[in-house]
Amino acid sequence: MSSTAVAPDSPQVVDLAGRARAAAADLALATRARKDAALHAMADALLARADEVLAANAEDVAAARAEGTPEHIIDRLSLDRSRLEGMATGLRDVAGLPDPVGEVVRGSVLANGLELRQIRVPFGVVGIIYEARPNVTADAAGICLKSGNAALLRGSSSARRSNAAIVEVLRTAATGSGLPADVVQLVPAESRASAQELMRARGLVDVLIPRGGAGLIRTVLEESTVPVIETGVGNCHVYVDADADLDMALRIVLNAKTHRPSVCNAAESLLVHADVADTFVPRVVAALQEAGVTVHGDERFAALEGVVPATDADWGEEYLGLHIAAAVVPDLEAAVAHIRRWSSGHTEAIVTGSQSAARRFTATVDSAAVMVNASTRFTDGGEFGFGAEIGISTQKLHARGPMGLPELTSTKYVVVGDGQVR
């Protein structure tokens, strides 16, 4: 077997997962104080050993350049002292958050005297499959550790030297704080086989979270027997209602589209009520074009200079750039029907002064987050006050929307009696 190919039946990932399970059993019992100390030790170590990490990263970047990787990918791959400081700060922030483990979710005394408590417990082993950015390595490890989960991290091949250096630093810091090194492990990224093994490790890995593009997420959903939390694809809509304050609508559309176009909570589609189309469509097109946005519009929009006629592909597209699909709709119900057909279920916003319209929109739009008179950009763990975020779930099982520390836990029932039988 060559060093760059792992056979699909290789026991390697199974071995890593077995070690992760053993570490997870210890980690589940670790006090908050010990976990927080480990997080601070990890932050310290990342800065103290910055030279090692940056040297490994420089090798990754050089290899990527040699392969002709585009500059925006190189940028995502690159680390510098400031980005390392950001990673260290992220770990300290997680240390400052409440520990979800042990929280009593509900409790009661049953008629027969049994004391019933539902208690938050770690999942155990969390697998994360992600692309490019090596800062995810430290972020994900920190969030998993605080929530009591051993992390199996499978980053991209292009970042493998950076990820290996970061994980080595984190593991050493963990043992220095009295936790098993195997609370954080890197799954080799040299071949696709290791990702496939991770996806088939049901019973060893409790949950798998893919973080990356739509293609990666689709592959994991289709191939994994481990339970998956689907994250991140956002075809977000802004609907401007007949009763909208049009100045507010313009601000929200521009913010949702242009504040950070490359992220999942950016708006990708605009729907405008026919009653305000004559006034609003020319205004919003001018403002979007002024901001550098290409508008892909239906007939009403495409009548304007510079608007590209939209096809069905546009309604379903997550551009992640300075493009927006735009259509005029006869009423709120048509807007909701359009959203139900095309949305990825991430975030949709309505701009309206009508209480009735707001109520109908929030009740009938079936997405992780529904905004009334606010930008789609607010769907974010930090903005929601969760402190840390492992991703934004667009599925309905387990967690929906931004996932913080509690979303990385399960529960168990503890039932205490004095000899009760049925």
Place this chain on the structure above:
Amino acid sequence: MSSTAVAPDSPQVVDLAGRARAAAADLALATRARKDAALHAMADALLARADEVLAANAEDVAAARAEGTPEHIIDRLSLDRSRLEGMATGLRDVAGLPDPVGEVVRGSVLANGLELRQIRVPFGVVGIIYEARPNVTADAAGICLKSGNAALLRGSSSARRSNAAIVEVLRTAATGSGLPADVVQLVPAESRASAQELMRARGLVDVLIPRGGAGLIRTVLEESTVPVIETGVGNCHVYVDADADLDMALRIVLNAKTHRPSVCNAAESLLVHADVADTFVPRVVAALQEAGVTVHGDERFAALEGVVPATDADWGEEYLGLHIAAAVVPDLEAAVAHIRRWSSGHTEAIVTGSQSAARRFTATVDSAAVMVNASTRFTDGGEFGFGAEIGISTQKLHARGPMGLPELTSTKYVVVGDGQVR
């Protein structure tokens, strides 16, 4: 295409799922009053149209007998007036439970003035794949309807006439109460293909719950791209600690094993601390044998008359009958290690007078329910006070342990502002 074979690429299940989605959109907006009225109408209709249902059931039973089906399966398949009354009562009980839809799970006002609420919403479309018992058809339909979900029910082929009759009655009652008939639909059970289509209907079906034997559940877990909630396999352990009240231990072991041996919360394995083995092992073996139980024991147990020597297969076995695996362990840690290796993660019990032992056991056993001085038989939605139960989850994602109405819902975030942008 013959009437008993559905091609794998048949659009049939996709069509049913599309109709379920449309019905689910209406059902999500239905008031509690309307849903409860529909549940009562369904209960009334099942009794009013009992003759139709019983006639269809008689055909299923006759066909099963003609195929030489064993009597205990015939019994599970058979309906009579009393079982129909049980189904009707179940529907009325669900009507009496609180509506989970709309519950505000958490809410706050963010620093920028945005009002954030996380609200319980239905999944949308719930698929249930189940075996034999036709009473599950009404139970599952009722629980799905109350939690706002359209149900796609895929029962066993042997119960297809009974299930078709029951679903026809429920659908007519639903429309009589102003709900779409498609809130309940039967997926044809004539071929395996329809189950496979249901498992691959990701995006149309929101969650799939298999209810049945270990083989069925494994198949669904391996083949489904729709998110699955794993239910029901229970290799439950009772551990008798050194500090146990041995009279209490005997009562609990006997109850856990013999009260209803065919269900998932029955005990399948017994572990005894070495310090009490000399006293307790002969007593418990005598009592179990007296109750008709075959003990499959390790060396210590197998030294006794009538005890069958256990193999590794016994430690992992869910007997669902009058058999129990039994071993002596040197200490609590060894008991926990045995449980971690062999348990299915359903329910484990400790019998002990030691607060420290109880604390260590509940902290380190990683199962859906952990009992202290109580029978494993209490892991049950009814016993826990949930009122209705769709199954007992043995996975960690989404729901763990008995699943009531709230476990059949997801959430969404509703964020209300007055023009906030980032």
